[in-house]
Amino acid sequence: MSKRLTKSELSQRRVLDAAARIFRDNGYVGTTMRAIADAADMKAGSIYYYYKSKDELIAAMLDMGINMVMQTVTDSLEKLGEDASGRDRIECAVNAHLTAIIEHGDYTLATRRVFGQVPETIRQRNLLLRDRYAIVWKDILEVARGRGELRPEADITLARLFILGALNWTAEWFNPKGRTIDEVAHEFATILCNGLFDENLSARILETVATHSSSA
Amino acid sequence: MSKRLTKSELSQRRVLDAAARIFRDNGYVGTTMRAIADAADMKAGSIYYYYKSKDELIAAMLDMGINMVMQTVTDSLEKLGEDASGRDRIECAVNAHLTAIIEHGDYTLATRRVFGQVPETIRQRNLLLRDRYAIVWKDILEVARGRGELRPEADITLARLFILGALNWTAEWFNPKGRTIDEVAHEFATILCNGLFDENLSARILETVATHSSSA
DNA sequence: GTCTATAGGGAGATAGAC
């Protein structure tokens, strides 16, 4: 991979980044080739030199979005090493996923906004990439279960859907002036692994037992 | 409130339901008044008898979506009674929220799809309703903390964003042929309260006690 | 209440100059 990009490659990436911003704000049909061209300092006709239709452009944008997240997460996990605990792997993946979707928020939000509106063939193609990313999370959870870290009856599929829903929603409210990504990632990972509740007080257990048996 | 609806009210509701379905599939700009009219067995011009613009129609749809969820959740909590535990109130609210967004999935999904594209004034108006709903969850969590059920350092704002993100995402993948709403709600509530991990023995004791005494 | 007809505006994509 050469690091030097040709003028053509630079222009193409400029179009893609502009498309992500405009699709994010205006949705699939609301986005015009003229608006993308404006944002990329170009004229509408010129985009067709790089993408032969609006649909081909949006397909490239959708694929870029998921690939950037998957790449960030798998790289972080690799850096963490094979023998990290399930707890550490979950926090690492949560942190990486959050970092990627905040950093590339234009792509993340654009994807969420237009995904339901694009033609079926484009959606199907992108879903293949999403499935590959889902496997990354399935593996994290299954390895943790294999190590005996998880509640035995925990439902890994539901857990994965739960996690990704909460993570992806973050792009809608995250504010750089508020909590940092590390803070959010740590709190989320704590809820995921240990829950919101305080279960260290055995006194409460005894009290609960007493209450339940006396009222029964 | 009379239960008998006039012909006019019925037609108006037919238009609103049709709008939700079409906005869900085609987004804000992608939805045409002709398509909504078709779905409502009407001609495009007739919609203007009920809503004086496309924007007024979409504003009504957005408000309906959030109101239906808030109503379902507050009704369920009320039925549960004042002295229910934080654990029970959370599972109750999770279940009610899921029930509402699955049952009125057209409104839920349409809202998520078009929200970022509607004019700012419409968005602001709908955000006021969302804020009111956020308070419902803030109260649930604060009451649980007041009762000493939560980890003292748990961040209630982050927890709320986490919960609502995971819940709302459910509308995207829920399949009536798969797990039931009750199953999903129970698993989600368990993760929220006790986490995925097995290290909290006391939590499992509490649950066992609750199960045994309620089945006795 | 619901219809038809239409005014007025803007979109995607292509052709061909430079």
Added chain:
DNA sequence: GTCTATCTCCCTATAGAC
């Protein structure tokens, strides 16, 4: 590579008949 000019199509909203 990038531009201008243009073809063809479809939208929102209104007016006025029934």
